[in-house]
Amino acid sequence: MSIAIVWFRRDLRLQDHPALVAAATRHERVLPVYIHAPDEEGDWAPGAASRWWLHHALDALQRDLHRHHGELHLRIGPSLQTLQALIEATGAEAVYWNRLYEPALVARDTQIKQTLREQGVHVASFDAALWRNPWQVLTKQDEPYRVFTPFWRNLRAQLGDEPPLDTPSPLRLEKAKDGATLDALDLLPRRDWADGFSEHWTPGEAGAMEMLERLADDALRGYGELRDRPALVGTSRLSPHLHFGEITPRMARAKLRAAVDASGEEKGLEPYLRELGWRDFAHHVMYHFPHSVDRNLDERFDRYPWRDDDAALERWQQGRTGVPLVDAGMRELWATGWMHNRVRMIVASWLTKNMGQHWLHGARWFWDTLVDADLANNSLGWQWVAGSGVDAAPYFRIFNPVTQAQRFDPEGEYIRRWVPELRDAPKKLLHEPWAQDGFAASRGYPLPMLDIKDSRQRALDGYEAVRNG
């Protein structure tokens, strides 16, 4: 009997899963395997919020496979030796997986592929996480892109209407002995910090499809206009589902296309696809410039006079900077494992520019606390805001958290939600509680840790060091 192993990684779904389709089509039985080997992710092993998500996503996939009379065989690493042991134990003749693009994982997978092939095992890897592999979108000179707009133009022109793949049917699943339990992976945090996450999220493919339905039915129409308003559910909130591969860009596009065709309202679709394009772009940058995950892409920033100050960093992490929009964002992150994109830019700008701290301090905190922590998107986001990355915001464009709040949270709903000390503050003080002597203190809210204007000027002075060498 011919058996193929499907090595699940961050593709925790059954639909649009090319490795699963190949295994089910070419072999009599499929053994679904997940190997827990966080050390193989180098310096970027999943953080605490990601591990919370992973636990529940594996549980959901397990339940989905039970419906097909099988199970997800869990093992604790290392990956190569685990696959070899499973091949030996089951007589599997092939191993299939979908590609990942993080530098440490590309190196690992290349080595595993080569070793298994040398041992006579059939190995194949497939594309599903992105719209296109990073090497399939290049300039006319066959170079990687450094600027989003031409990258997107090229990628957009390549996108056809490829339908997602169906779950193979029938799916004949093989079982193996000596698997680990989900609890043995020890993914859940010991303290109760993440307990509230399940009010906001349902990890797994069904949860992803629910979010997508919501977007298709309702949110997409307003996406172009409302996506910058943090108080509203104006974006898809699909980022953790996309990160863990519970849904693919192809699945999202097909569903949204159908909804748009049915309603006759195109609005929202193109802006949404363009955001997904940023995700492909981030992976493109990480793949072609792998050092960008922990070093300034623009090396001139190695000269920037970053300031280390642990106490200040802690105030930022805890949402006690005294700047309402920054604190609201940091508290949303702590409570839900997610933060709105506009607010991510503002808190990142406050940390790197006003506070003058290295973007990696922020990237590390996000890495541990975001349920959608994604090495490509996170590194690109932080370097973009810091000004040290590809296609970065010009350095002198420093977000002013007060004017941003007035523009994007004009009624202060977002601030009132996440900063209870200011819940009943009059509107004119909500964005600047320091404007009236004694007001902030009377509410138990701190004064701003920095003067906005002075700290902006210091950031600009630091930039002179970058420019002049």
Ligand SMILES: Cc1cc2nc3c(=O)[nH]c(=O)nc-3n(C[C@H](O)[C@H](O)[C@H](O)COP(=O)(O)OP(=O)(O)OC[C@H]3O[C@@H](n4cnc5c(N)ncnc54)[C@H](O)[C@@H]3O)c2cc1C
């Ligand atoms: C400092 C900083 C750090 C960030 N860290 C992460 C991270 O670790 N993981 C992450 O997924 N996103 C990150 N982002 C990008 C963005 O904030 C989130 O993808 C977005 O807020 C997720 O919400 P959504 O799914 O509702 O987005 P939507 O607006 O609905 O967008 C749809 C999808 O497009 C992708 N996307 C949107 N914006 C971007 C972007 N700027 N870069 C790359 N992909 C994007 C995401 O996969 C998202 O789910 C970061 C941005 C900044 C400024």
